[in-house]
Amino acid sequence: MEDMKVSIIAEIKQIHADISNEINEATDQLKRELGDFRGEMNTKLNAIETDIKDVTTRVEAAEDRINEMEAFNTDARDLLSHSLELQEQLQTRLEDLEARSRRNNIRIHGIEEEAEGDDITGFVERLIKTELALPDTPLGIQRCHRSLAAKPPHGANPRSIVLCFLEFQIKERVLQSAWKRKDIQYKGKRIFFEQDYTSDILAKRKAYAPIRRALKEKNLRCQTLHPARLRVHLQTGTVIYRDLQEAANDLKGRGVINTETFNQVTKYKDPSGPRMVKSAWQNAGTSRRQRERIKDIQEKLKEFRRNVDATS
Template identity: 35%
Template sequence: MSQKQSKRDTKAGKNDDGKSTQKQLTLDASVANVVSPEAKTDTGGVAALLSELRKFRQESGDAQRDIIESQTRLETSMTEIKQQISQLEEMTTVEGRVSNTEDKGIRQERALAYLLKRDTKLAARQDDLENRLRRNNIRVYGIPEDAEGKAMIPFITGFFKTALKLQEDLIISLERAHRATTPKPKSSAPPRSIIVRFLDLSVKQVVLQQAWKQRDIEYQGKKVYFDQDYSPEVVRKRKQVREVIKKLRERNIKAQALYPAQLKIFLETGVKTFGSLGEAQSTLTDLGVTVDLDDRDKLERELLRDSWSTQGNQRKRGFSLSPGEIRDIMKSVEQH
């Protein structure tokens, strides 16, 4: 290598070192510009900046963790809210079912009340028709069993003519005569009654009135009684009325039993007639007579209380169902 060439290389290296030094000074100046003016004159400025950056980084991390925890709590709350909404929906469904069941129960109770009242009216009407069919009948009590032999009609016709003081020209025509349709009693038990049906109602009335007028009628030394032929229900009610009449007579109060089971009381203030013992209960209590009415009679009295009321009054009192309500009830019954 020549001497000139060495001189050139030495001069170029010096120039490169100068450029590197200049670049470093420029970078230091840039860093110095970032540092606060106070840090330019303070040798610990950079350390303080780094400390602030570390503190900011720590605070940012804490804030991020708080945000994550808040999100977790929010998700938990949302899950609980969803569960509560699901429970509320289930409760709403249950409440709807309970409401529907209550409504159905109310309709069924109304239908039952309607059917009970209708059944009671039909039973009363049927009992009335039965008693009307028995108008030509009388019952004879006290005649011993088998006294009639094999021919009941000739026997009972002859008994009427011999035991009762009837007109000789009275023609007694019977449709039928037979013992009560119950099992034959033992010899020690009272005999069954004899049911006699007349063809002519007026003849039946004459025979019965004469028997009640004579009172003391016997057959083979046995006391014989005559009475109307009533249905079992009327017989039961009239028996209760007779017991009340017996108590009233013990208190020297005159009373009578009217058809079907009415009570007629003769008081000093006047005559009072009651359609049933239930209607007479308050008056009888004032007279010192107790009446024991069973639940059956009370219910029947309540159901038949407005039997003859108008349809408008029934609507006002709510005792009847409309055809639409009855159809709805029938549909609900068919569905279940």
């Protein structure tokens, strides 16, 4: 009996020792695996950190380039807006100069080609003095010629005849006499006298055609005033419109023109060309800071041009 107890105790001690050894081996293996895992994770984290730093550097560089592009875009837009404003001012002045150079001119429409023969000035003088009843008026025509367009084919509308008078008063007298007579004919065909307008003004005046037709259908009188205004005699009184859009909007609101006529008018494009539309957040005026920035941009462009010229 005593021997069995000793034997059992010995077996228990052996089992305890075996279990302790297995636990120690498992613990050592787990420590080794955890160490390997930690090293692998550190390596991967270092690689990720390097990638993040690289991405951060690239993002910062991209942000810098975007900021530069935004600043350049703002400067370029301001300069373009300023250039378009200058262009519009120059175009207005040029239009005014051209109109002033034509202030002594008259155009005659409807005279057949070659009807003037070899002496167009003498032909026009005889026509004016006879048809406008100005026999004793010294006309003083400086220049007289057909419009510079190509000669039209037979049967097409003839080119107009352009007259330049020495004196503005004589030109106005001839024009007023022609307008008073209204129906002036040459060889059975009606001819017209009118002011010699620039191409832009003429296009603006012609754009009123749909409105004039609508007014005529309603027996309402209208006149196209210089340079491109419209005077309408309504039942409530006379109204003068400064431009086509103002006339269309007001007459549409009064019910004088219908939607079809209004749509025809709104399709008209200003011959002066497109204008740059400002963003909603942009101030329409030019501030002092903006003017200084534009001046700085212009100086940079001049410097760039000098550098290009020096290297070429």
